[in-house]
Amino acid sequence: MPDFEQQRHQAHRIPDQDHELIVACVQMRSNVNISGIARTASASGVKRLILTGQAKLISKIARDGAEELDVSIHRTLVPVLQRLKQEGYRLVGLEQTTNSQDLNSYRFSNRSVLVVGNERLGLSEEVLNELDDVIEIPVYGLPYSFNASSATAMALYEYRRQIAMGE
Amino acid sequence: MPDFEQQRHQAHRIPDQDHELIVACVQMRSNVNISGIARTASASGVKRLILTGQAKLISKIARDGAEELDVSIHRTLVPVLQRLKQEGYRLVGLEQTTNSQDLNSYRFSNRSVLVVGNERLGLSEEVLNELDDVIEIPVYGLPYSFNASSATAMALYEYRRQIAMGE
Numbered sequence: 001m002p003d004f005e006q007q008r009h010q011a012h013r014i015p016d017q018d019h020e021l022i023v024a025c026v027q028m029r030s031n032v033n034i035s036g037i038a039r040t041a042s043a044s045g046v047k048r049l050i051l052t053g054q055a056k057l058i059s060k061i062a063r064d065g066a067e068e069l070d071v072s073i074h075r076t077l078v079p080v081l082q083r084l085k086q087e088g089y090r091l092v093g094l095e096q097t098t099n100s101q102d103l104n105s106y107r108f109s110n111r112s113v114l115v116v117g118n119e120r121l122g123l124s125e126e127v128l129n130e131l132d133d134v135i136e137i138p139v140y141g142l143p144y145s146f147n148a149s150s151a152t153a154m155a156l157y158e159y160r161r162q163i164a165m166g167e
Numbered sequence: 168m169p170d171f172e173q174q175r176h177q178a179h180r181i182p183d184q185d186h187e188l189i190v191a192c193v194q195m196r197s198n199v200n201i202s203g204i205a206r207t208a209s210a211s212g213v214k215r216l217i218l219t220g221q222a223k224l225i226s227k228i229a230r231d232g233a234e235e236l237d238v239s240i241h242r243t244l245v246p247v248l249q250r251l252k253q254e255g256y257r258l259v260g261l262e263q264t265t266n267s268q269d270l271n272s273y274r275f276s277n278r279s280v281l282v283v284g285n286e287r288l289g290l291s292e293e294v295l296n297e298l299d300d301v302i303e304i305p306v307y308g309l310p311y312s313f314n315a316s317s318a319t320a321m322a323l324y325e326y327r328r329q330i331a332m333g334e
Contacts, residue, residue: 002292002295002296003265003266003295003296003298004260004262004264004265004266004267004295004296004298004301005264005265005292005295006262006263006264006289006290006292006295007263007264007265007267008262008263008289008312009263009310009311009312010263010311012305012306012307012308012309012311013305013306013307014307015307015308036314036316036317039310039313039314039317040313040314040317042308042309042310043306043307043308043309043310043311043312043313044306044307044308045307045308046308061314063309063310064308064309064310065309065310068308068309093171095171095173095175096173096174096175096176096177097171097172097173097174098170098171098172098174099170099171100171100174103324104328104331104332105332122173122175123173125169125172125173128169128170128171128172128173129169129170129171131170131171134171137324138179138180138327138331139179139180139210139211140179140180140181140182140210140211140212140327141179141182141209141210141211141212141213141231141235142179142209142210142230142231142232142235143176143206143209143210143230143231143232144176144177144179144210145175145176145210146206146207146210146320147203147206147207147228149203149316149317150203150206150207150316150317150320151320153313153317153318153320153321153324154320154321154324157270157304157320157321157324157325158324158328160305160307161271161325164271164305165271165272
């Protein structure tokens with residue numbers, strides 16, 4: 001018998017009910033990236049996705065994320081972030097900034113909002129001013145940055161890893 | 168002074184010389200995915216990318232990865248994997264299979280090859296038979312799977328995280 005046999009799309013783990021992570025994207029350039037983020041978020045147990053501007057999910061890419069996620073689209077993000085902060089969420093930006101914390105050692109709070117920046121412009125000063133924390137993914141080679149969708153995948157992986165490992 | 172100011176594409180960490188990870192992709196459907204993997208791999212300090220079939224990097228997506236990586240394209244992957252195994256690399260597939268290990272707890276060997284499967288078909292039996300280990304990323308919601316490029320980003324993040332944290 002072979003050691004490894006395919007077992008795709010198998011029963012998933014149940015997300016921990018004590019933890020909630022919302023993903024919020026500023027106005028992005030590409031609906032492909034937004035849709036990629038939606039798929040990854042849904043498969044990572046995220047329940048709520050906040051989008052800004054002319055955003056539209058491409059269901060071929062977002063897959064079940066397009067139906068499973070509670071998606072809301074807003075004209076501007078700052079008032080939404082302010083409201084979530086008042087509701088007790090910790091606002092965590094994903095960006096290379098001064099005073100950012102390394103994703104490897106950052107510990108997510110139980111109720112957090114992961115704020116994802118534009119592919120080219122990142123997070124604006126206006127959005128940065130609202131954040132509690134900024135996390136940054138260490139880079140080891142050119143182009144010294146990750147694509148927005150890949151960076152979000154890494155952050156969502158780390159979020160779930162910490163919970164699963166009880167860290 | 169604001170807490171967080173953008174500092175994009177800043178000086179990177181130097182990859183640890185004792186560790187080497189090669190990324191090898193079976194024949195993929197999409198050059199967009201291959202190119203996304205190339206960008207993420209290069210920014211994660213990977214030096215060598217092995218591709219199969221009609222693969223072509225799109226430099227707009229792969230960015231510096233297209234020039235920085237040592238890229239080789241092969242007609243079939245199995246002989247290449249066999250050679251790398253003889254050279255002492257541990258072959259690690261990224262797939263949902265029987266006997267797969269959880270990426271959260273898997274520990275990468277110093278010299279490894281991460282073998283990435285086709286978007287639709289994953290890793291074939293022929294390739295699975297050559298592997299030392301298979302790692303699987305826990306899923307917490309529909310569609311119970313990650314896009315090939317996002318899954319690779321998560322695996323590369325975990326690989327670098329372990330080295331950085333001395334685990």
